Amino acid sequence: MRREHFLLGLLAAVLLALPLALDRYQTSVLVLVFLAAYMGQAWNVMMGFAGLLSLGHALYLGLGAYVSAALFVHFGLSPLLGLFVAVLICVGVAMAIGALSFQFRIEGVYFALLTIAFAEVARIGFDHLKWTGGAGGFFLSVAGSQGQWWNLRGGPLFFYYVSLAMAAAAFALCVALRRSKLGYQWLAVREDAEAARAVGIDVTRARMSAVVVSAAMSALGGVAHVFYYNNVFSAQIFDMSRSIDIMLAPIIGGIGTLFGPILGAFILIPLGEALIHATQALGINAPGAKAVFFGLALMIIIFLAPSGIWPSLRKRLGIGEGKP
């Protein structure tokens, strides 16, 4: 057995058994870690693999959340079915944005601005859409539905395994995609689009497929988000800060790597919680300490390890290039 397979198997076994040793608070922190890792993978497909900077990725998260929640509330459709509609809608929107950008050669920072613009349009649109509660928020009933796993109703332990499965599936999908022909096309386009075009790669098609895969994954993240929280507010789900949160884990862990988003999520969120513990234990009144910590962490990473933590850690662990 290869070293990386052994380490991955060990990690999976530990994570599966971990709730036995955790209390509810620690379990809920890990739910956030897995959801952050999952969304980080989704964002990484676009930015890390295909070189498309999305600063408005909350758009797909929010659309996935709203569509599945609306189908559940208004038509009683289980989120396990609703997620397909959510994914379809997000893919449609992603294709529209992709077509607009790639047709008019909107690239780099202008593409990033376009993604922000669409997220803002969605925020304002949902603020005024009465069918989904408008600015006052959209709410899922909590009465009498606990334990209905097919409707994604459950506590932290249930969502621990849901989010773990999502993060694991996203990782497996990204491994497969990265090793596929399409994955190599993405890397070629990311490194030099003109050179990729010169060797016969359909750059527009490669980029569009990255946008579509990333949007579809993010839609599923939105479904999990709304059924975990049982409510969604357009001002919060489409907010720029949400998009930044999505990006933080892969940036810290390592953009373009397969394990970077997972590592980044495992570093950022537990350390943030530990910081709160520490300030409380020391009796320090420091509201906002976590946000400051995230900012500092980002600055340190950019200064010391611009490629993220995983690439250097991978070398220390003896895992070769091209592996997770």
Next chain:
Amino acid sequence: MSQISRFAFDRRSLLGAAASLLAAPALVRAQAKALKIAVLLPRSGLYAQAGQSCHRGALAAPKVLADLGYAVELVHVDVESNADTARTAAEKAINEGANCIVGAFDSGLTLAIAQVCEQRQVPLVINIAAAPQITEQGYKYLVRNFQTGGQLVTNGLRLIKEISAATKVDFKSAVFVHANDTFGTAQRGAMDAIFPKADMPFQIAESISYDPRAQDLSAEVTKMRGINPDLVMVVTRAGDAIKLVRDMVRQRFEPKAIISPGSPGLYDEEFYQALGPLADGMIFNLPWANPKSPVTQALEASFKVANPNNRFAVDSFNAGFTLEALMIAADAFKRAGTTNGPTLMEAVRATKIDQHVMIGGPIAFDAKGQNTAIGTAVVQNQKQTPVVVYPADVAAGAPALPLASWQGRK
């Protein structure tokens, strides 16, 4: 035989002792002398200003509650205006022994906490959160001691009518100006639904929305000036309220009154600091601390000691509701005599507190956990301080209408 009996006896004793040991923490918790309350507030991030204001009320609360004979231990937690943090913070607080949670100013944050409280069977007493759906979702472990968005607008409009009659200043036309953020848009929706049924003596000539992040609001003020209404109804936050008034002054637009039918912005310290005398005369119809209540006076005294750099008059809305939420929890604990969640929640639901801070009837909750007896007052900025001017039974000053000219203010 005797050996067997002795063994059986010993085993039973052992099991009994083991059971006592296992149950000891729960018994100690249930028979605690003080109620441990986690106060979850957004003290950083988007809602930091209001969260800090609520926090100052919580800092002043222990002295007031102790003097009233309540025993509480408070744990202050910043939820960073973030639902993820709010949820994990609630789990952590309960793990660390919190028997009750108070918070959390914003509806989204409150709902993130509500789910944890529901699953852990720990009472949540909401200090401030206006989304009507909070008490319509079927939560059994929460109560709300705050008005819904609709109630804020309904009461706000009613009091516009009453203050107009009391001061004999008629409004024949109005403009409704609101920020296009979440709160502003929600209040616009409530206004559109409620105004036609409110039998108001004037019509809304136009509703104008604006971006609260805009550099100035001169275009909106120019539009208002063109309509020249008697009354400008506003739904603002602090920063944009300042810009709005500044542009009114620049363009010398002087309506008879500027009234908020239930929103913040016109009574923040930032507003007074930035505008000085120009802040005077603004009216906001909101639930407010009753200046004549002995509990309010006790809170004010304690607030001055706990927060010497802040004015109670400015913080009294947030601080008052936060103290009341803590008082509800403490009172329920006193009656229930236990911190056991279900029993404590029953006591919370059966609350009836006659002497409290905010204007209105006794604190009590309906079947859904909503306090429907919260009153609303007309509060006016006078000498850069919010003063209750109506209704007369709670007023600490007289209403000054129409609005004084911008020129020559001191």
